[in-house]
Every structure is written in structure tokens, then in C-alpha cells.
Amino acid sequence: MSDIRQQAIACRDAAQRVAALDTETKRKLLHDMAVVLESQSAVVLAANARDMQQAQDKGVQGAMLDRLRLDETRMASIANALREVAALPDPVGVVTRRETRPNGLSIERVRVPLGVVAMIYEARPNVTADAAALCLFAGNGVILRGGSEALHSNMAIAAALQSALVSNHVPAAALTLVEDLSRETMVELLQLIDIVDLAIPRGGEGLIRFVAEHARVPVIKHYKGVCHLYVDRSADPVLALNLLIDGKTSRPGVCNALETLLVHVDIAESFLPLAAAALRDRGVQLRGCERSQALVSDMKLATDDDYAAEFLDLIIAIRIVDDLGDAIAHIRRYGSDHTEVIATRDESSAQQFVAALRSAVVMVNASSRFSDGGELGLGAEIGISTTRLHAYGPMGAESLTIERFVVRGEGQVRHPQSRV
Numbered sequence: 317m318s319d320i321r322q323q324a325i326a327c328r329d330a331a332q333r334v335a336a337l338d339t340e341t342k343r344k345l346l347h348d349m350a351v352v353l354e355s356q357s358a359v360v361l362a363a364n365a366r367d368m369q370q371a372q373d374k375g376v377q378g379a380m381l382d383r384l385r386l387d388e389t390r391m392a393s394i395a396n397a398l399r400e401v402a403a404l405p406d407p408v409g410v411v412t413r414r415e416t417r418p419n420g421l422s423i424e425r426v427r428v429p430l431g432v433v434a435m436i437y438e439a440r441p442n443v444t445a446d447a448a449a450l451c452l453f454a455g456n457g458v459i460l461r462g463g464s465e466a467l468h469s470n471m472a473i474a475a476a477l478q479s480a481l482v483s484n485h486v487p488a489a490a491l492t493l494v495e496d497l498s499r500e501t502m503v504e505l506l507q508l509i510d511i512v513d514l515a516i517p518r519g520g521e522g523l524i525r526f527v528a529e530h531a532r533v534p535v536i537k538h539y540k541g542v543c544h545l546y547v548d549r550s551a552d553p554v555l556a557l558n559l560l561i562d563g564k565t566s567r568p569g570v571c572n573a574l575e576t577l578l579v580h581v582d583i584a585e586s587f588l589p590l591a592a593a594a595l596r597d598r599g600v601q602l603r604g605c606e607r608s609q610a611l612v613s614d615m616k617l618a619t620d621d622d623y624a625a626e627f628l629d630l631i632i633a634i635r636i637v638d639d640l641g642d643a644i645a646h647i648r649r650y651g652s653d654h655t656e657v658i659a660t661r662d663e664s665s666a667q668q669f670v671a672a673l674r675s676a677v678v679m680v681n682a683s684s685r686f687s688d689g690g691e692l693g694l695g696a697e698i699g700i701s702t703t704r705l706h707a708y709g710p711m712g713a714e715s716l717t718i719e720r721f722v723v724r725g726e727g728q729v730r731h732p733q734s735r736v
Contacts, residue, residue: 357391
């Protein structure tokens with residue numbers, strides 16, 4: 317038996333123990349995890365410094381390096397996220413629907429844990445804690461396979477969290493960190509259909525496509541975040557400008573950052589030069605259509621590839637559109653079903669925008685940066701699904717459970733002739 321299969325079996329067995337924990341025990345477990353992580357902050361930061369140095373030596377830069385970096389503030393945020401998950405309503409055992417059939421049967425739909433979740437991710441050490449917290453609170457075991465860039469950070473975080481598990485009489489295997497980062501081991505993990513119940517890849521498009529192509533277990537996919545802001549003809553220009561600056565520049569290397577600005581032709585002449593100046597002042601490179609170039613002369617000409625790109629950088633694609641329908645058509649062609657934003661004072665336009673797009677999150681007069689599990693009240697998020705399975709959009713603890721039927725009767729049989 318291979319090492320990864322043995323680890324997965326141990327995690328599955330431990331998951332049964334986790335599934336039996338009551339709500340208060342799970343809350344205490346997560347609070348203890350937060351305390352241990354805070355006490356081990358110096359150890360984790362030293363491990364992260366080692367990872368950062370090795371990544372820089374390899375030429376890693378930009379968004380990936382930013383995601384890898386930990387500091388005291390981010391460590392505090394990770395610990396706080398554990399406590400936020402602990403404060404959430406427990407999804408396990410929740411009855412989502414109850415009815416009585418004409419034959420007297422009581423039918424309930426009840427939330428239960430998934431079982432074992434395999435989390436595949438890149439240079440995001442915070443995911444080690446976030447995924448552990450959400451999976452455990454939802455009654456699951458979790459197998460964590462992080463990227464090589466964050467190996468030492470992940471090991472330090474996982475060791476701290478596992479010590480809290482053990483002190484709470486939960487097997488450490490409920491949180492299993494895979495240290496063999498070969499692709500062969502990852503592929504084997506993704507094909508353990510008798511053990512692993514769900515795989516969630518979180519990282520670049522290449523990683524997610526690799527997981528989707530090699531997995532035999534169900535996969536939650538989110539290839540990329542090509543997020544749009546459409547500035548309608550009736551938009552408040554100050555409001556729209558604030559949404560643009562926050563969405564593009566507050567943290568450009570994340571999947572809910574804006575990548576494309578669409579501007580109604582009727583407002584473009586007044587709004588676009590202001591927007592360009594504000595973006596330029598913040599170091600953003602502009603790439604636009606020919607009509608946009610006519611209003612902002614130093615803008616580079618955008619290509620189809622630019623409109624389809626997830627830049628994850630201080631670059632934005634811009635296009636002037638003729639009307640709301642033109643904006644919707646553009647988003648349908650180039651969007652990734654992640655997050656779309658409309659700035660408008662016209663409720664009819666807002667409703668049409670919301671109804672016409674099937675993206676996981678649609679914002680009306682709010683920044684794309686709110687497309688996040690924590691900001692949407694889920695606590696920490698384990699990822700964002702743009703796959704229409706049991707979960708769609710940011711995924712919290714509830715998305716790591718499924719509904720099953722519980723039927724209560726008084727001896728009813730389907731075929732009366734089968735009675736003795």
C-alpha cells in the first residue's frame with residue numbers, strides 16, 4: 317500500500333471521529349487552534365522567511381510572492397479567521413426541509429459532513445489554517461497538499477494545529493499535510509475514489525486544469541477570476557471611481573480584483589479621463605479599445621487576449637460599450653463566472669444586469685473585493701466555486717456538507733400485500 321493511500325485511510329478514520337463531535341467541542345477545538353497558532357507565531361514566521369528566501373532565489377515575484385508572504389498582521393488574521401469559523405452556526409445536523417407525506421411518512425433533509433476533503437493549493441500558507449478550520453467545523457477530515465514554495469510554512473502551521481487536535485483527543489490524521497509533493501503522489505490522491513469525497517484546487521489556472529484532468533474524485537473548479545466593472549450611463553461618477561480604485565488597486569493579485577472596466581458611451585467622455593488619471597496615479601497600466609484611446613491618448617491598444625486575461629497585476633483592460641446589452645454581451649464572451657459589478661442609479665438597469673448574468677457573485681454599487689467568504693458572512697472561505705455542483709460562489713463550512721434524507725414512519729410499507 318502506498319504512503320498516500322495509508323495517509324488517506326488514516327484521515328478517513330479520523331474523520332469519523334470528527335463527524336461525531338458536538339458543536340461546542342468543535343468550537344473549543346478551533347479556539348484552541350487559534351491560541352496555539354498565536355503562540356507558535358515566531359516559529360511559523362521563521363519557516364515562512366525560509367520559504368520567501370527560496371522563492372526569491374528561484375525568481376518568484378508579483379502575486380505569488382505576495383500570497384506566500386506572512387507577517388504579524390497576517391498571522392493575526394489567520395488566527396482571527398479560526399475564531400470566526402468557530403462562531404458560525406454549525407451546519408451539521410441542520411434540517412433544511414421537513415414535510416409529511418399523505419401516507420404519514422415524515423421526510424427530512426438533513427445536513428451531514430462530506431467525509432474527506434482533499435485541498436490542493438499553491439503558495440498560500442493561510443489556506444492551511446482556513447481549510448482545516450472549515451473542514452473540521454463541518455465534521456470532515458482534510459488532506460492538505462500545498463505548493464513546494466510554501467512547504468516549510470505549511471508544515472509549521474499544520475504542526476501547530478495538529479497539536480490542538482491531539483490535546484482535544486482528536487487524531488492528528490484528521491488534518492493530514494502531504495509532504496511528498498511529487499505529481500505522481502498528487503495524481504494518486506486525486507484518484508482515491510473509495511476514500512476521498514471531494515477535491516478542491518485553489519491556485520492558478522494551470523493547477524486547477526491539471527487537477528480537473530487527472531482526478532477521478534469530484535472536483536470543485538475555479539479556473540480564474542476575470543471580474544468586470546460596468547459603469548452605466550446613470551452611474552454616480554464618484555461612486556464608480558471608488559469601486560474601480562478599490563477593485564483594481566487594493567490588492568491586484570487576488571481573484572476578486574477587477575480586470576476589465578466597461579464604460580457606457582454616454583458617460584465615457586467625462587468619466588474615462590478621470591478614471592485613467594486615478595489609475596495612472598496608482599501605477600496601473602491601461603489597455604483599451606480604439607474609442608477609449610481617443611479619450612486617453614497614452615493608453616495601449618487592447619487585444620482579445622487582454623479582455624480574457626486574469627492579470628493579477630496593476631494592469632486593466634478598458635472598453636467603451638454602446639449600452640447595457642453590449643456590456644452584458646462582452647461579459648458573457650470574456651467572463652469567467654466569478655464576479656461582476658455594475659455602477660448605476662437606475663434600478664431597472666441593475667435588475668437587468670443581475671438577471672442576465674450567471675456569475676457566482678453579482679454586485680450592484682459595491683466593490684468586487686467583497687466577493688470573499690469572510691466579507692459575505694461565511695467566516696474563512698475554502699475557495700470559490702464557478703462549477704455548478706452542490707456549491708457555487710465563495711464556499712464556507714455549509715458548502716462542506718451535503719443533504720441527505722431522513723425518513724420517519726410508523727411501519728408504512730409501499731406494497732400492502734407485503735405485510736405479514
